[in-house]
Amino acid sequence: MAMQRIPGVRLNEFNVPRLFLYHRALVEVSKAGVSVVTSESLAELCANDVTPTQIRKDLSQLGTLGRRGRGYEVAGLLEMLARLLGLDQDWRIAILGFGYLGHALATFLSYREERFRIAALFDLAPDVVGQTWNDLTVRHIDDLEATLREQGGVDIAVLAVPSRAAQEVAGRVAAAGVDAILNFAPVALRVPEQVFARNIDLAGELSILTHYLTGSE
Amino acid sequence: MAMQRIPGVRLNEFNVPRLFLYHRALVEVSKAGVSVVTSESLAELCANDVTPTQIRKDLSQLGTLGRRGRGYEVAGLLEMLARLLGLDQDWRIAILGFGYLGHALATFLSYREERFRIAALFDLAPDVVGQTWNDLTVRHIDDLEATLREQGGVDIAVLAVPSRAAQEVAGRVAAAGVDAILNFAPVALRVPEQVFARNIDLAGELSILTHYLTGSE
DNA sequence: AAATGTGAAGAGGTTCACAGCG
DNA sequence: CGCTGTGAACCTCTTCACATTT
Structure with a gap:
């Protein structure tokens, strides 16, 4: 049973729960007015259940979402993850x-x-x-x-x-x-x-x- | 954080849920009066969420629990798994x-x-x-x-x-x-x-x- | 300088194939 | 002969190290 959405991107049972974790953390900081996160700060927000490297690997798989030297735009990343997880619909x-x-x-x-x-x-x-x-x-x-x-x-x-x-x-x-x-x-x-x-x-x-x-x- | 009990046996987060699955299936057939299972019949009981090979690998790790040509004694296996999972105590x-x-x-x-x-x-x-x-x-x-x-x-x-x-x-x-x-x-x-x-x-x-x-x- | 993106190395779980016993 | 037990191959996920980009 295939689990994918973006052509060429294959998500798996390890991947998806983590993406949901990121999504939840981003919702949180988004409310607090944060507009940019780094893989390191996002890992921290996930209570260190995950490493910065893991986050970068997971996200880079979905496309070029970050900006080098800066980090990831919270709004864009949130929208992307929501769509991918199907959380943008009823x-x-x-x-x-x-x-x-x-x-x-x-x-x-x-x-x-x-x-x-x-x-x-x-x-x-x-x-x-x-x-x-x-x-x-x-x-x-x-x-x-x-x-x-x-x-x-x-x-x-x-x-x-x-x-x-x-x-x-x-x-x-x-x-x-x-x-x-x-x-x-x-x-x-x-x-x-x-x-x-x-x-x-x-x-x-x-x-x-x-x-x-x-x-x- | 180590997760082990029997000296030299290391159980992990993949392992333990499966062992619990086996335990549950064995409780079931035990009630039905079955006294011996094979890795194949046990896999069947677990709704094929797991392969016979996987079961043999998991169980052999815990010691010599089966008898070649015959299978595994339900009672003994149950007791073993219960002890390992901590289900034999309050x-x-x-x-x-x-x-x-x-x-x-x-x-x-x-x-x-x-x-x-x-x-x-x-x-x-x-x-x-x-x-x-x-x-x-x-x-x-x-x-x-x-x-x-x-x-x-x-x-x-x-x-x-x-x-x-x-x-x-x-x-x-x-x-x-x-x-x-x-x-x-x-x-x-x-x-x-x-x-x-x-x-x-x-x-x-x-x-x-x-x-x-x-x-x- | 800072942080992403990624090929390569590593680690660990799973599957295979068959040897080993009963 | 039947089924377990297991070393080896395999495969997949994770980590590393660093090239790359802003």
């Missing part, structure tokens, strides 16, 4: 499972500056279905296909359902034409070829920490 | 920020089979502080240090606070002796040398998806 998101997690995600996303739009909410608990949230009514997950059709579809499905339901729901959203899934359920999802799925695995992340804590005794 | 967890997200995390962890124990909850909203959840009282975040001291400390701090508060809270839990942090706030945390911090970045994950969706137009 994205319609469906949240499946509207328990505490689904609720947290909906709230979090609606407050952010990125153009993530919550377009549909689904659950199956009788006391949750029919609730409204920000003018949106929570639909029954049985009506998934009909609701998506009726509302013009969504770009991304966020799975906040119990593990046992995740695979089935993933299959259904994929069949309904959603090509991107962000899955919070701790299961290994099987999705069709064209679907791009990412997992956020809380227990997995914690086990990285516990491994570390164990090893450094 | 871990005390504090959740900071008890909004929807904090609540979701607490609930999620308390239902899991891993030995993650929610040991303390903190917030600062007047209507949240003082609530009880599973016999635990939500404490005011001002009382962080005192509460942790009084309760014997925690191993892991989970940050579910707003971005603007994250850095300060991280500094305080680190100062209180917590060496592992799982941060949900979208900021680049600066933590002391000995603290191991992982970020779960929802917006970052989404932007990987939006980049993909953008590029494959």
Whole structure:
């Protein structure tokens, strides 16, 4: 599954998260009125999770964005990164499972500056279905296909359902034409070829920490 | 920051998540009564996110765990991985920020089979502080240090606070002796040398998806 | 002088191919 | 014969060093 946008430029799974890091840092300093950054100052802004060299390598890959002896123009770089990451456009998101997690995600996303739009909410608990949230009514997950059709579809499905339901729901959203899934359920999802799925695995992340804590005794 | 346990074995950030994947798959088949797996069947169980060769490489690194011509004993492998990942012991967890997200995390962890124990909850909203959840009282975040001291400390701090508060809270839990942090706030945390911090970045994950969706137009 | 851009070197994870055992 | 275990080849990302440009 290719991940690229600018002809001839190939971005990968290492690259994109870093570019997002740069974007976030630039948004920050941009607000503070900074108009130029160097690879060194940008690295500093990223809490040194990355080296100046790495930043220059990442950015030079995207074209000639900086000026030697000076640095990078914040505004131009921001716009470039936003376009590359797809953050310059609206994205319609469906949240499946509207328990505490689904609720947290909906709230979090609606407050952010990125153009993530919550377009549909689904659950199956009788006391949750029919609730409204920000003018949106929570639909029954049985009506998934009909609701998506009726509302013009969504770009991304966020799975906040119990593990046992995740695979089935993933299959259904994929069949309904959603090509991107962000899955919070701790299961290994099987999705069709064209679907791009990412997992956020809380227990997995914690086990990285516990491994570390164990090893450094 | 070294990440190892067995003398002479060095695990890294690529390795550990995979080992956790294997562990999860093995728990699954173990329940189904399977007692032996091959590297091929295990790869299949991991939804082919990994190759048989990769599995053999990962496991052989930990010692001679399999039997040629046969495969790997599920029980033994499970025990080995659990010990290595630190999943064979209790871990005390504090959740900071008890909004929807904090609540979701607490609930999620308390239902899991891993030995993650929610040991303390903190917030600062007047209507949240003082609530009880599973016999635990939500404490005011001002009382962080005192509460942790009084309760014997925690191993892991989970940050579910707003971005603007994250850095300060991280500094305080680190100062209180917590060496592992799982941060949900979208900021680049600066933590002391000995603290191991992982970020779960929802917006970052989404932007990987939006980049993909953008590029494959 | 200052900071980018980049070919080359380096490091490290992954895949291959097959030897080694049961 | 079947499947693990592994050295070597491979490949990709990272780092280095410095030429290049303003």
